[in-house]
Structure formats: C-alpha cells, structure tokens
Amino acid sequence: MSRITLSKLAHSYLANPTSEADYALKEMDHVWDDGGAYALLGASGCGKTTLLNIISGLVRPSQGRVLFGDRDVTDAPTTERNIAQVFQFPVVYDTMTVRDNLAFPLRNRGMDAAYIARRVDQVARMIGMESELNRKARGLTADAKQKISLGRGMVREDVNAILFDEPLTVIDPHMKWELRTQLKALHREFGHTMIYVTHDQTEALTFADKVVVMHDGRVVQMGTPEELFETPAHTFVGYFIGSPGMNLFDAEIAGSEARLQGVKVALGAAYGPTTGRTQIGIRPDYVTISDEGLPVTVKRVEDVGRHRIVRAEFAGQPLNAIMPEGVSLPAEPRVTFAEGKINVYANDWRVAPVGA
Amino acid sequence: MEKTQNNKAWFLVLPVLVLVAFSAILPLMTVVNYAFNDTFGNNQFFWAGIEWFDDMIHSERLRAALGRQVIFSLIILAIEVPLGIFIALNMPKKGFWASFCLVLMALPLLIPFNVVGTIWQIFGRVDIGLLGHTLAAMGVDYNYTNDPLDAWITVIVMDVWHWTSLVALLAYAGLQSIPQAYYQAARIDQATRWSVFRYIELPKMKGVLLIAVLLRFMDSFMIYTEPFVVTGGGPGNSTTFLSIDLAKMATGQFDLGPAAAFSIMYFLVILLISWVFYTVMTNLDRAESGEENR
Numbered sequence: 001m002s003r004i005t006l007s008k009l010a011h012s013y014l015a016n017p018t019s020e021a022d023y024a025l026k027e028m029d030h031v032w033d034d035g036g037a038y039a040l041l042g043a044s045g046c047g048k049t050t051l052l053n054i055i056s057g058l059v060r061p062s063q064g065r066v067l068f069g070d071r072d073v074t075d076a077p078t079t080e081r082n083i084a085q086v087f088q089f090p091v092v093y094d095t096m097t098v099r100d101n102l103a104f105p106l107r108n109r110g111m112d113a114a115y116i117a118r119r120v121d122q123v124a125r126m127i128g129m130e131s132e133l134n135r136k137a138r139g140l141t142a143d144a145k146q147k148i149s150l151g152r153g154m155v156r157e158d159v160n161a162i163l164f165d166e167p168l169t170v171i172d173p174h175m176k177w178e179l180r181t182q183l184k185a186l187h188r189e190f191g192h193t194m195i196y197v198t199h200d201q202t203e204a205l206t207f208a209d210k211v212v213v214m215h216d217g218r219v220v221q222m223g224t225p226e227e228l229f230e231t232p233a234h235t236f237v238g239y240f241i242g243s244p245g246m247n248l249f250d251a252e253i254a255g256s257e258a259r260l261q262g263v264k265v266a267l268g269a270a271y272g273p274t275t276g277r278t279q280i281g282i283r284p285d286y287v288t289i290s291d292e293g294l295p296v297t298v299k300r301v302e303d304v305g306r307h308r309i310v311r312a313e314f315a316g317q318p319l320n321a322i323m324p325e326g327v328s329l330p331a332e333p334r335v336t337f338a339e340g341k342i343n344v345y346a347n348d349w350r351v352a353p354v355g356a
Numbered sequence: 357m358e359k360t361q362n363n364k365a366w367f368l369v370l371p372v373l374v375l376v377a378f379s380a381i382l383p384l385m386t387v388v389n390y391a392f393n394d395t396f397g398n399n400q401f402f403w404a405g406i407e408w409f410d411d412m413i414h415s416e417r418l419r420a421a422l423g424r425q426v427i428f429s430l431i432i433l434a435i436e437v438p439l440g441i442f443i444a445l446n447m448p449k450k451g452f453w454a455s456f457c458l459v460l461m462a463l464p465l466l467i468p469f470n471v472v473g474t475i476w477q478i479f480g481r482v483d484i485g486l487l488g489h490t491l492a493a494m495g496v497d498y499n500y501t502n503d504p505l506d507a508w509i510t511v512i513v514m515d516v517w518h519w520t521s522l523v524a525l526l527a528y529a530g531l532q533s534i535p536q537a538y539y540q541a542a543r544i545d546q547a548t549r550w551s552v553f554r555y556i557e558l559p560k561m562k563g564v565l566l567i568a569v570l571l572r573f574m575d576s577f578m579i580y581t582e583p584f585v586v587t588g589g590g591p592g593n594s595t596t597f598l599s600i601d602l603a604k605m606a607t608g609q610f611d612l613g614p615a616a617a618f619s620i621m622y623f624l625v626i627l628l629i630s631w632v633f634y635t636v637m638t639n640l641d642r643a644e645s646g647e648e649n650r
Contacts, residue, residue, distance in 0.1 A: 058540050078543035091541040093555040104555075108546040152545060 002069035002160055004032040004055060004193065009064030011050055017062065024050045026217040027064065032161070035191040037184070039208035041198060043240070047217040048197045052163045055195070056085045068160050085163040086153040089170065090145035094138035098129055101137050102151045109156070119155055126182050127151045143171045150179065154186055161193040168203065180207055201241050213237045229283070230341075235348045238281045244309060244320045246281045246343075253278055253344060260315040263294055268340045269353035276347035284309065286338035287321035289329065293336035298329065390616035408617035418618065420593065421601040428597060429576045432515045436572055437565065439516065440523025444531055445557070447524070458528075461521040473585025476514040480586070500587060504594035511583045511595055518582065519572060526568040530561035566637050570630060577626055598622055 011025040025047045040048050053059040057078035065074045093101050102120045124130045127147040153162055168176045187194050196207050204211050205225040212222045220234035232238035238246030251258040256270040258280045296312045310321040344351045393401040412418055448454040480500050482488040491498040500510040542552045580599035589596035606615035
C-alpha cells in the first residue's frame with residue numbers, strides 16, 4: 001500500500017496531439033493519499049476511466065509520471081503494480097467455478113492453498129455467494145457475475161489500491177446499497193486506497209471521504225462532500241452536485257454587490273475586480289420564496305415528495321428554489337438568498353472574496 | 357372472424373423440391389441402384405442384395421485405405437488446429453499488417469485443388485523441383501515417388517500448407533470477438549500468458565474451433581485431388597486414401613456395384629463421425645452450463 005502521485009500527467013489517445021482539445025486528460029498534478037476512499041465523479045467521457053487505466057497501467061500516459069510511494073511506475077506493466085480494478089461490465093472466467101474465479105488472482109501470486117481457501121471463503125461471504133462457490137461462472141446472471149468481479153478485486157489483501165470503474169451499473173438497486181456498504185466496511189477494515197469512479201453523485205457522496213470532480217479532462221475540485229456542496233470551485237461542480245444544480249446568474253460584481261440587469265443582490269462579502277464572464281451561484285436550497293425580497297416570476301412547481309421545486313425566472317434568467325412541504329406560494333412571490341451562501345465565478349472558476 | 361384453412365401455399369415449395377430431387381436425390385438413388393444390383397452394361401440389372409456391401413466390409417483393400425485415411429485425418433488435424441491457433445494468436449490485431457496477413461492467409465484457400473497438387477508435385481521433384489532438388493543437393497535422401505514415408509510427408513505438408521489458413525482465419529475471427537476488458541482484467545489479476553490463453557482465449561474460440569475441426573475433418577476425410585495429382589496414390593498403395601481407392605475401383609476397374617456400396621458406406625461413415633463429434637461437443641457444452649437449471 002502506498003501513496004499514489006500523478007505528476008504533470010496528461011494523456012491523449014492521438015499519436016501527435018496538437019491542441020489542448022486533443023487531450024483526453026489535461027495536464028494535472030494529483031496525490032491520492034494512502035488509505036483514502038476517493039470517489040471520482042464526472043459526466044461520461046470526461047476522462048475518469050482514462051485516469052483509472054493510467055493508474056493501473058492499462059494505459060501509458062503520453063506525458064508525466066505515476067509514482068507509487070517513491071517508486072516511479074510510469075513504465076511498469078500492470079502485473080507489476082499489484083493493483084486491483086473492477087470494470088463497469090462483469091468480466092468472469094467462464095470455464096472456471098466461482099471459487100476458482102475468486103482464487104485466480106491469489107494463485108497467480110503463488111499464495112499457499114490454505115490461505116487461498118480461507119480468503120476465498122471470506123470474500124464469498126462478503127459478496128453473498130458462499131452457496132454458489134462450486135458452480136461454473138458461466139450462465140450466472142449479470143449481477144452475480146459482477147459480484148464475482150468485485151470479489152476478485154477485493155481478494156488480494158496486499159494491493160496498492162483498488163480501483164472501481166462504475167462497478168455497480170449492472171447491479172440491482174437494493175443490492176447496490178448492500179455492496180456499497182460492504183465496500184465501505186472493507187475500506188475501514190483493511191485501509192486500502194480506493195478510487196471509485198461513478199457519475200452518480202449519491203454513490204460518490206455516500207462512498208467517499210474525498211470526492212474528486214472531473215470535467216472535460218481536468219480535476220476541477222477535490223474535497224469533502226460538504227465542500228463540494230457549499231463552495232463549488234467550478235460552475236460544473238455547482239451544476240453537477242445537488243439536485244437541482246446550483247443557480248447561476250450572469251452578473252456584474254461591484255464590491256459586495258452583484259448587479260443583474262438592474263437588480264442588486266448583496267453578496268455578504270467584498271470581491272475584487274473580476275475579468276471575463278462573471279456569474280454568481282446559489283444553491284436552490286438557499287433560495288427562500290416568500291412575499292419578501294426580490295420579485296420573481298414562477299413558471300411551475302414540481303412536487304418531488306419531501307419538498308417542492310419551484311421553477312422561476314429571476315432578472316430574466318432561470319432560477320430554481322426548494323420550497324418545504326406545507327408552505328404555500330404567495331400571490332406575489334419574491335425571493336431572498338441566504339446570507340453567505342452566494343459564490344462568485346469568473347470564467348467558470350470560483351473567485352474567493354477579498355480577505356478570505 | 358372465421359379463419360379459413362388454405363394450405364395451397366405449400367405448392368410454392370414444389371419447384372424447390374423438384375430441383376432438389378434432380379440435383380441430389382436422383383443421383384443418390386442411382387448410386388443406391390448400383391449398390392444393390394449387378395450389371396453387365398446394356399442397362400441390364402440383376403438383383404444382388406447386400407452382396408456388394410458384404411464384399412466391401414470384408415475387403416482388406418478397403419480396410420487398409422480406411423486405416424490410412426483415419427491416420428491421415430488425425431495427423432493433419434493434430435498439426436493444423438494447433439498451428440492455426442498459434443498463427444491466429446500471433447497475427448497483428450489491427451492496422452495495415454492485419455489486412456496484409458489476412459490476404460496472405462486467404463491465398464492458399466483460393467487456389468484450385470489440382471493446382472495445389474501440381475505446385476507440390478513439381479516443387480518436390482528431385483530433378484527440377486526447388487524443394488526436392490535442394491534437399492537432394494543437401495544430401496537428404498528424399499523422393500516422394502518411391503519412398504512411402506517421403507510421399508506421406510509431402511502429402512501432409514501440402515495439406516497443412518493448403519488448409520492451415522482456414523483454421524487460422526476461423527480462430528482469428530474468434531479471437532477478434534473477445535472484448536478488450538477480458539485482457540485488461542487478466543492483466544489486473546496478474547495472469548500469465550498461458551492462463552490468458554487457457555481461461556480466456558480458448559473458451560471464447562471454442563465455437564469456431566469446433567467448426568474448424570469439423571470442416572477440416574470432413575474435407576480431409578474426403579481428400580482426393582491433391583494426393584492424386586502428387587503421388588497418384590503411390591508408391592504402391594501407400595497414399596491411396598478412400599476417395600482415391602473409390603475412384604480407382606469405379607472408373608479404373610469399372611466395378612460399379614462394389615464402388616457404389618463403398619460410396620454409400622463412405623458417406624454414412626462421414627455422416628456418423630461428424631454427427632457423433634458434434635453431439636458430443638454440444639452435449640459437453642450443455643453439461644457445463646446445465647448446472648444453472650438446478
């Protein structure tokens with residue numbers, strides 16, 4: 001087990017990349033601490049899988065280095081890295097029994113038979129397949145096969161890291177919770193570094209201590225679920241995390257005030273001059289609709305059960321707000337923004353207030 | 357609404373039935389006719405019952421040819437299947453060289469059988485053939501026209517040259533259908549090259565290999581043209597396989613009755629072996645995955 005460092009790493013699938021757009025992964029420096037549980041969150045095609053494959057050695061990066069601890073493994077083949085990876089779709093060895101499938105990585109490492117038998121039983125219990133150990137893996141259902149893939153990923157105790165590439169896509173919803181809980185338990189027990197790729201924010205936020213959000217080949221923010229929610233570093237994070245995503249309004253910033261087409265909004269903190277496209281962002285959860293504040297035009301209200309989502313128009317731009325159950329919409333609705341919950345963005349990146 | 361029963365559409369099948377009758381059933385019945393009758397020409401037939409079959413079953417000559425045939429088929433299968441798999445494993449997976457290899461591999465398959473025979477007949481000749489003459493110059497005592505072993509080696513090498521491509525191409529197609537994720541998972545699991553072959557490639561190729569073995573078995577069991585052109589079944593009878601023997605009997609000696617009986621048994625044997633092989637393989641398959649129904 002070791003810390004994984006990515007240094008000046010970038011990758012392009014083209015032989016001769018010319019512009020930045022040719023890179024699936026833009027240059028990045030990133031450190032995965034030993035024993036951390038990370039979620040790698042991002043939309044499809046943002047480079048998550050490429051990043052995982054570079055860490056496991058399935059893909060060699062076009063530039064930069066990968067370090068396990070202090071050892072440079074950039075050119076080391078996958079087999080030397082002793083790393084586990086579970087793919088999105090199940091990969092099982094059809095002609096082997098479930099038991100042999102689970103034992104396969106251990107046998108390849110030349111572990112002794114007694115240890116293998118013990119470890120396979122443990123893992124089988126974890127994935128709930130003890131009763132099927134002697135069956136051939138072929139002909140099992142997709143989620144049973146994926147459980148075997150997960151089991152194979154977890155069976156080695158000495159791996160440097162376990163990488164999960166959207167492993168629960170094919171699994172039944174109720175089983176998803178159970179398996180995710182198992183993975184967390186496993187993490188607590190053995191302290192493996194785990195990187196869990198997903199595009200499902202609930203999955204990311206429940207699994208990980210640290211969530212890494214990727215967008216367009218870049219890591220745009222790494223932080224705790226709370227940090228991602230309260231202070232998204234990039235408008236993509238604001239939009240991607242939370243349901244519905246953060247409200248963003250084009251605005252001009254003047255000190256501690258934002259101007260949106262003549263409407264003034266107090267920011268609660270002072271900002272220096274900004275360049276480029278300037279936006280302010282506020283979570284729907286921090287928008288209160290009542291008969292006080294700034295005027296809005298309500299378009300429609302969606303009842304999602306535990307609360308309602310108000311779709312409205314504010315200063316000519318769309319706005320979403322969360323309204324608790326039991327509160328009725330006033331005849332002339334107005335909005336107020338919770339103090340200190342507004343973030344300012346210049347060219348999509350968050351601007352810190354002066355003195356912060 | 358009442359459904360009206362109208363089966364007249366079946367008549368549409370009639371042309372096909374007529375065609376099949378003329379192309380397959382009638383010729384076959386001619387052979388059957390010869391097999392159960394004796395004839396002295398002039399379209400005069402005398403009932404012979406199973407006499408010809410009896411003769412053929414007890415014929416030393418036929419048994420010897422059958423023995424040679426089985427040995428030949430087993431040898432070429434034992435060479436061509438592993439060799440074909442080996443070639444397929446080492447062929448480039450994509451790009452220009454993949455296409456190049458595919459075309460190169462397909463070439464022998466496109467050459468007419470008697471041309472293949474002629475090529476090797478000349479190639480192996482000690483006086484003018486590149487191979488034969490070179491071997492002779494190197495001091496190797498090689499002459500397929502009077503040494504049975506040399507004749508066998510020549511015929512087998514020729515068949516391997518001609519048909520290994522078929523196995524290789526089928527195996528290659530099987531390999532190409534394996535998703536990349538399997539190889540990646542194997543690397544993650546630190547599998548050896550042998551394990552990858554044994555647990556990923558071979559199981560995924562099983563279906564096409566089954567077809568390859570069947571095709572190669574049937575073809576080799578019926579082989580005629582190439583050895584006939586090269587050795588003419590000799591020296592002596594050493595490379596006289598079933599088809600060559602049959603042709604000698606039917607068109608050389610005009611023993612039409614025995615030859616017809618021989619043909620029918622020959623056909624049934626091929627059918628039987630292919631059926632047994634196929635049934636055993638598919639049953640194995642079912643037995644393996646059958647556990648899921650428990």
